[in-house]
Amino acid sequence: MEIQHNTSLKKYNTFAVDVLAKQFAKFSSFNELEELTSHAIFNTQHSTLILGGGSNILFTKNFDGIVLKNELKGIEVVKKDAEHIYVKAAAGELWHDLVLYCIENNYAGIENLSLIPGCVGAAPIQNIGAYGVELKNVFYELQAYHLHDKTVQTFNLTDCNFGYRESVFKNQFKNQFIILNVTLKLNKQPIFHTQYGAIEKELEIMQVKEFTIKNISQAIINIRSSKLPNPKVIGNAGSFFKNPIVSKFRRYTIWEYHKDVVSYAIDAMNFKLSAAWLIEKCGWKGYRNGDAGCNPLQPLVLVNYGNATGQEIYDLSEQIIQSVKKEFAVVLEREVNII
Numbered sequence: 001m002e003i004q005h006n007t008s009l010k011k012y013n014t015f016a017v018d019v020l021a022k023q024f025a026k027f028s029s030f031n032e033l034e035e036l037t038s039h040a041i042f043n044t045q046h047s048t049l050i051l052g053g054g055s056n057i058l059f060t061k062n063f064d065g066i067v068l069k070n071e072l073k074g075i076e077v078v079k080k081d082a083e084h085i086y087v088k089a090a091a092g093e094l095w096h097d098l099v100l101y102c103i104e105n106n107y108a109g110i111e112n113l114s115l116i117p118g119c120v121g122a123a124p125i126q127n128i129g130a131y132g133v134e135l136k137n138v139f140y141e142l143q144a145y146h147l148h149d150k151t152v153q154t155f156n157l158t159d160c161n162f163g164y165r166e167s168v169f170k171n172q173f174k175n176q177f178i179i180l181n182v183t184l185k186l187n188k189q190p191i192f193h194t195q196y197g198a199i200e201k202e203l204e205i206m207q208v209k210e211f212t213i214k215n216i217s218q219a220i221i222n223i224r225s226s227k228l229p230n231p232k233v234i235g236n237a238g239s240f241f242k243n244p245i246v247s248k249f250r251r252y253t254i255w256e257y258h259k260d261v262v263s264y265a266i267d268a269m270n271f272k273l274s275a276a277w278l279i280e281k282c283g284w285k286g287y288r289n290g291d292a293g294c295n296p297l298q299p300l301v302l303v304n305y306g307n308a309t310g311q312e313i314y315d316l317s318e319q320i321i322q323s324v325k326k327e328f329a330v331v332l333e334r335e336v337n338i339i
């Protein structure tokens with residue numbers, strides 16, 4: 001365990017934005033983390049950023065503080081009951097490796113969350129979700145280390161206050177805790193969620209006769225690989241914006257002029273609108289300015305074609321927000337963490 005100075009973060013964020021961290025350190029055990037946080041740096045005024053896979057972050061400038069890269073490893077079954085298996089994974093495990101482990105062992109519940117980049121420890125931060133399933137559907141508890149009190153605390157489902165791409169860790173406890181591990185409550189008997197997106201169509205193409213968690217995972221991997229740019233090839237952080245939730249009256253006003261509006265009711269009074277549809281309607285799909293652009297296949301994804309700065313990508317996101325606001329009176333919110 002070593003504290004480095006003026007370290008480039010280019011290989012630690014999937015936008016591949018080249019910024020420097022004033023200090024940078026990795027920890028792969030709880031003892032190392034305790035040792036690090038007892039360092040003199042933590043007694044002075046400083047900013048701390050916990051980094052997993054850097055797949056939901058946009059750095060707009062150098063980071064004037066210490067970046068802690070979480071490399072805690074380990075996956076284990078901690079409890080079983082008649083219907084469930086409780087799997088505990090350390091925060092530095094890759095999320096998709098955990099999905100593969102569960103599929104291999106026939107533990108059902110996270111197959112729809114296949115191929116989401118990043119680490120287990122970041123999954124609760126925004127309550128990751130895809131194809132009709134969110135982390136909260138299988139979440140049991142997590143343990144987190146308080147950076148200032150130096151205590152380990154346990155959070156259950158209620159404590160985390162999960163919402164759509166939201167949790168307490170993005171709000172009142174922002175930057176206060178380091179998530180150490182997450183325990184999921186998985187099902188022995190799978191409950192298949194195939195109605196969402198193009199899953200059923202893909203299963204048909206795959207000529208699947210019988211649903212299993214393995215072939216649902218494979219269908220989702222196929223769909224995602226065909227739609228989303230691979231961050232190893234083109235820098236991106238997945239969906240840059242959240243799908244906005246609007247009143248049924250606002251949605252009706254849009255529908256009056258655009259019968260093709262993509263939306264669905266979330267309750268009697270509110271609709272979720274497709275941010276991708278709004279962005280495309282404003283003409284941004286495939287837009288490129290220098291190396292910052294809006295993906296030609298999925299306009300919700302902003303991309304770095306090579307040497308865009310974080311500020312350039314941020315500025316593009318601001319232009320998109322303003323044009324959607326002007327055209328539809330809807331304010332898009334960024335999903336990606338801006339640093």
Ligand SMILES: Cc1cc2nc3c(=O)[nH]c(=O)nc-3n(C[C@H](O)[C@H](O)[C@H](O)COP(=O)(O)OP(=O)(O)OC[C@H]3O[C@@H](n4cnc5c(N)ncnc54)[C@H](O)[C@@H]3O)c2cc1C
Nearest residue numbers: 052053054055056117118119121122128129130179237238
């Ligand atoms: C191609 C692509 C597709 C994607 N698809 C999806 C999708 O379908 N659904 C979805 O929800 N997301 C998606 N994402 C976004 C991203 O993968 C997830 O948000 C993921 O959980 C981020 O993990 P990470 O380890 O990379 O987090 P980072 O980017 O490293 O961190 C994200 C935030 O979490 C904090 N954090 C990270 N680890 C910890 C920890 N141990 N303790 C405390 N705070 C921590 C960071 O400080 C930061 O604020 C996608 C991204 C890409 C590039």
